[in-house]
């Protein structure tokens with residue numbers, strides 16, 4: 116599904132280059148559920164953002180669904196992202212002024228999907244996530260776990276092939292966190308969604324099929340579970 120080859124990302128620090136990702140190569144197959152771990156500052160979020168095309172590497176080759184991402188123009192990258200990728204963030208990134216319903220609907224509006232179809236898709240998603248009764252509430256009126264469910268529902272509404280999650284349970288209590296992990300497991304096993312998550316939790320990492328440990332912007336180990 117994706118291939119990173121000799122990827123580096125550095126920031127120019129006076130005359131020095133501060134490497135955040137250092138000559139990293141990684142292939143991820145369709146259907147995998149990969150957990151990225153490593154100490155703070157090891158480059159986990161940067162790597163996830165590069166995979167999700169939200170950040171561009173300074174060097175290297177990046178292929179996604181056979182497209183050479185490193186050669187694409189911004190507009191083409193953004194079209195690829197919209198078609199194939201869903202992103203879940205630790206801090207939810209919901210829009211405060213929109214209701215639950217409207218938050219979930221937003222990606223469909225960007226995809227120019229017509230009103231009646233949007234309505235049916237959002238209704239399905241609300242039903243599936245058991246949040247029909249919350250649809251007219253605003254994010255601030257929900258618990259953290261419920262907000263993250265909305266974040267995941269929004270990421271999934273456009274049926275992405277690749278779901279990226281940066282510490283998706285970071286702000287949740289352990290029960291809420293388990294629910295999100297169970298949901299990811301189901302999405303991966305039953306719906307075939309490829310998942311890459313960044314996590315500090317060994318327990319959450321075990322939900323996946325492979326654990327990649329980063330250290331100083333390099334892969335220290337890759338363990339298949």
Ligand SMILES: Nc1ncnc2c1ncn2[C@@H]1O[C@H](COP(=O)(O)OP(=O)(O)OP(=O)(O)O)[C@@H](O)[C@H]1O
Pocket residue numbers: 126133135153154155156157158159160161162
């Ligand atoms: N704009 C920038 N300029 C300079 N350095 C940066 C910039 N953005 C990120 N970095 C550095 O990149 C390094 C890796 O950051 P990243 O967020 O990828 O780490 P992480 O492993 O996800 O950390 P954490 O677990 O704390 O979230 C950090 O040392 C950070 O200071």
